[in-house]
Amino acid sequence: MxxxxxxxxxxxxxxxxxxxxxxxxxxxxxxxxxxxxxxxxxxxxxxxxxxxxxxxxxxxxxxxxxxxxxxxxxxxxxxxxxxxxxxxxxxxxxxxxxxxxxxxxxxxxxxxxxxxxxxTRFQPEAEAWITEQARRGGWFTGRVHWLGAVFGDAGSPYAASPWRREKGALWDVGPHALSVLLPVLGEPRRVTAAAYGPGDTVHLVLDHAGGASSSLTLSLTAPPAAAGAGVELRGDAGVTVLPESSEGxxxxxxxxxxxxxxxxxxxxxxxxDAGFALRVTRVLATAEASLRGGGRPS
The missing domain is CATH 3.40.50.720 (NAD(P)-binding Rossmann-like Domain)
Incomplete structure (x- = not known):
């Protein structure tokens, strides 16, 4: 090709x-x-x-x-x-x-x-974990933090990115978080977002169609020492966390x-594919509308 x-x-x-x-x-x-x-x-x-x-x-x-x-x-x-x-x-x-x-x-x-x-979807350990949790089901809630230091690290080559400055963590790291949650917990029926915290930090609460809920904390303004990502699920099978990857x-x-x-x-x-990415975009747009509406469910 x-x-x-x-x-x-x-x-x-x-x-x-x-x-x-x-x-x-x-x-x-x-x-x-x-x-x-x-x-x-x-x-x-x-x-x-x-x-x-x-x-x-x-x-x-x-x-x-x-x-x-x-x-x-x-x-x-x-x-x-x-x-x-x-x-x-x-x-x-x-x-x-x-x-x-x-x-x-x-x-x-x-x-x-x-x-x-x-x-994350192309890291073998993470993709296997996502597939297994989707198969297992019975999840009660999920919790996500996806914290970048783009705006907190003066040396970041992405700090001056105009679209990141405009759209912030919701649109930059939010897609990563949603790419993990949606295959496991399903589409959200309701999305609430609030901009609490430093810089572009936002918090989302999702009510998923299968009955589970999830909460997400997203930021590009974290101190470098506090940056990182994590996903935790709790349900009938207990507690499980997304495996980390050190691969480049x-x-x-x-x-x-x-x-x-x-x-x-x-x-x-x-x-x-683009169809799945469109589903993610719909959630991001709904969260953005919630932020404009003062954090009301949408």
Missing amino acids: RIGLLGTGPWARVAHAPALSGHPDVDFAGVWGRRPEAAGELAAVHGTRAYDDVDALLADVDAVAVALPPAVQAGLAVRAARAGCHLLLDKPLAPTVEEGLAVAEAAEEAQVASVVFFT VVPVLGRAVDALLTAARTGVPHAC
Whole structure:
């Protein structure tokens, strides 16, 4: 599979480009970015071609990996799908439900495979745990903390990201938390959100269709020493926690590439396709509406 990369920022440099150039089953065919000079530099590092015209890249490849802000990703993903390219996308899928729906519909209409990189879902131990807890059922409640130090660490390359500044932890780390909870506890019937705490810290309470509840604390403003993620479930089987992983992002992203290859070859959608990412986007949008409404259930 010939695959191109859309994006040249820090995430593209540390994750996507190394994962694509090192993957044995794809041909890393080129890079396009909104800054042509950055595309040239990144392409040179990985021995591939820089494209000035995104449509020229789409015409030359079978798939694209996107490492761009969600509002930019959504429009280009639709464009790529209509050009017949399979999609390896980042979270969140889009900044609004309408834009996310456009991506999911474009992928379905073009019959291209899509995989959205919810990092935890491509860590083998975590994915096995999620599958087992979904099979087991009988959960009473879940508790999540997903705390980043992006805004608390002056050295973070993501601290100046305009979309993270605008959308905050809800849209940046919220998708990771929801990607773990939704397969286990099911869709939420009601979502309440409140902005209590420093910076962009938000708290969500979800009433899931299966009867369980969950609470989430999300932040990008945590002190570096306090950063980290954890998921705890309590139910008929007792208490269980999401296993931690120390694996680097490049091999984890490589598994997402594997998933895209499999979905493209078999025609069987992956569990983390654009349709699932759209479900996550709906919850995020509902939580955002709750915040605007003063924390009332919606």
